Amino acid sequence: MKKGELRKQELQDKMAKHILENGLQAGSLRNLAQAAGTSDRMLLHYYHDKEELMKEVLTQISDNLITILEQARTVSIPFNQLVPHLYKLIKNPVVKPYIQLWLELIARASKKEEPYHSIAKQIGDSFIHYCSELIQADDKEKEKLAPLTFIIIEGIAMLDAIDFESNIEKALDGLSDFKK
Amino acid sequence: MKKGELRKQELQDKMAKHILENGLQAGSLRNLAQAAGTSDRMLLHYYHDKEELMKEVLTQISDNLITILEQARTVSIPFNQLVPHLYKLIKNPVVKPYIQLWLELIARASKKEEPYHSIAKQIGDSFIHYCSELIQADDKEKEKLAPLTFIIIEGIAMLDAIDFESNIEKALDGLSDFKK
DNA sequence: TTTAAAATGTAGCACTTGCTACATAAATAA
DNA sequence: TTATTTATGTAGCAAGTGCTACATTTTAAA
Numbered sequence: 001m002k003k004g005e006l007r008k009q010e011l012q013d014k015m016a017k018h019i020l021e022n023g024l025q026a027g028s029l030r031n032l033a034q035a036a037g038t039s040d041r042m043l044l045h046y047y048h049d050k051e052e053l054m055k056e057v058l059t060q061i062s063d064n065l066i067t068i069l070e071q072a073r074t075v076s077i078p079f080n081q082l083v084p085h086l087y088k089l090i091k092n093p094v095v096k097p098y099i100q101l102w103l104e105l106i107a108r109a110s111k112k113e114e115p116y117h118s119i120a121k122q123i124g125d126s127f128i129h130y131c132s133e134l135i136q137a138d139d140k141e142k143e144k145l146a147p148l149t150f151i152i153i154e155g156i157a158m159l160d161a162i163d164f165e166s167n168i169e170k171a172l173d174g175l176s177d178f179k180k
Numbered sequence: 181m182k183k184g185e186l187r188k189q190e191l192q193d194k195m196a197k198h199i200l201e202n203g204l205q206a207g208s209l210r211n212l213a214q215a216a217g218t219s220d221r222m223l224l225h226y227y228h229d230k231e232e233l234m235k236e237v238l239t240q241i242s243d244n245l246i247t248i249l250e251q252a253r254t255v256s257i258p259f260n261q262l263v264p265h266l267y268k269l270i271k272n273p274v275v276k277p278y279i280q281l282w283l284e285l286i287a288r289a290s291k292k293e294e295p296y297h298s299i300a301k302q303i304g305d306s307f308i309h310y311c312s313e314l315i316q317a318d319d320k321e322k323e324k325l326a327p328l329t330f331i332i333i334e335g336i337a338m339l340d341a342i343d344f345e346s347n348i349e350k351a352l353d354g355l356s357d358f359k360k
Numbered sequence: 361t362t363t364a365a366a367a368t369g370t371a372g373c374a375c376t377t378g379c380t381a382c383a384t385a386a387a388t389a390a
Numbered sequence: 391t392t393a394t395t396t397a398t399g400t401a402g403c404a405a406g407t408g409c410t411a412c413a414t415t416t417t418a419a420a
Contacts, residue, residue, distance in 0.1 A: 007367090023291065029408065040408080042368065050408065100290050107287040110280050110341035111203060120342045128347065144354030147347035151335030158334040159327070161290035162300045167308065167327035174324030178358040184396075209378065220378080222398065230378065 008046045011036040015053075016061050020097045024104045027054070055115040058105070062123050065098045069130055076136040079145050080176055086131075086153050087172070090160070099157050124150070188226045191216040195233075196241050200277045204284045204296075207234070235295040238285070242303050245278045249310055256316040259325050260356055266311075266333050267352065270340070279337050304330070
C-alpha cells in the first residue's frame, strides 16, 4: 500500500469510529474531519464527494461488524436457542453501537436514499447469511429460519431502542412456547 | 374552540400531512410553514419552539394512525393468522407512510432524542394494546403474544424498507411451520 | 536537478437551520 | 372610543452544511 492510501486508511479508521459512536447525523464533513484530525478540505481530497466518503466508511464499519460477529461465533444452535443468543449479542456494548447505527441506516434506506439504501441491503444479506450459518437445521429449513431470525432480531432491536425490555422478555417467552 | 385555536389546528393538519408524506428530515420550520401556507415566523407564534411543535404534530399523526387501525379492525384472529394480516396492513398505501415515519422516529428515539423518544414509547404502547385486542387467545397468552406480534411486524417493516420481500415471505412460511 | 504530481492551508460561497428584533395591522375588551 | 391583546410582515443573525477557488509546500519521477 502506498503512502497516500495508508494515510487515507488512517483517516477512515478514525471516521468510522466517530460515525459508530455518534451516528450518521453527526457525520458532517467538518465533524468527521475534526474526528480524524484533518480538515474538510482534505477529506474532499481523498474522496470525490460526501456520498463516496460515506459509502466507503460505512462499508468499512459493516466489515468490522462482520469480523466481530465471526469472532463471537459458536457452534450451530437450534432456532429456539439462537434468538436469545443473538439478543444477548446485540445487547453487548461492543455490538450495540452497530445496531443503533443500523437503525439510522434503515430509516434512510426506506427512502431509497443513496448510498444508504444499497449499503443497508448488503448488510442485510450478510446478516441473513450469518444467521444461516449459525442455525442447526437442514438446508431447506435454514432457508426459512434465517430470514425469520433476522426479522425477530430486527424487531427486538427496535423495541430495545424504546426501552421495551420487559416486552422483549415476554415475547421471547411466547416464542419458546412454540414447537415444530 | 376559539378562532386562534382553530387556525392553529388548520395549520397543524397540513403540517401533519407534510411530515407524513416527506418524513422528519424534511421537517424544517420553513418547509413546514410553506406546506401549511404560512411563515416560520407564524409557526413560532403558535408554538413555543420546534420541539413543542413536533411533539404536537407527531402526537396528532399518531392519533390519526390509531383511528385508521381501529377502522380496519376485524374480529379477533389467532396469532398465526394475525401476522400475515398485519403484514398486509402495513403494505397498504394508506398505512405505509406511517410505517416509514415510524422507522425514522425509532432511529431518533434510540438516541434518546426528545420529543421523539417519548412519543415513540407512546406509540409502541398503543400498538401493543392494539395487537392484544386483535389476538384470539386468553389473557395470559395475549400478554406474551402481543409483544411477539409487535416484534415480528417491526422486523418485517425493516426488511420491507430494504426491499427484502422474498425474505419476508420465507420467514412467514417458516413461522407457519410452528405450532403450540 | 528540473518537473510533474500529490498534499495541505486559507478563504469563502451559496444555502439551510432555529430563532429573534422590531415593526404594523387587525380584532377584541374597557 | 380608547386600550390592549392577538395576528402578521420584513429582516436578519449566528451557526452549520457541502463544496470550490486559489494558493503553497512537500514528495516523488524524469
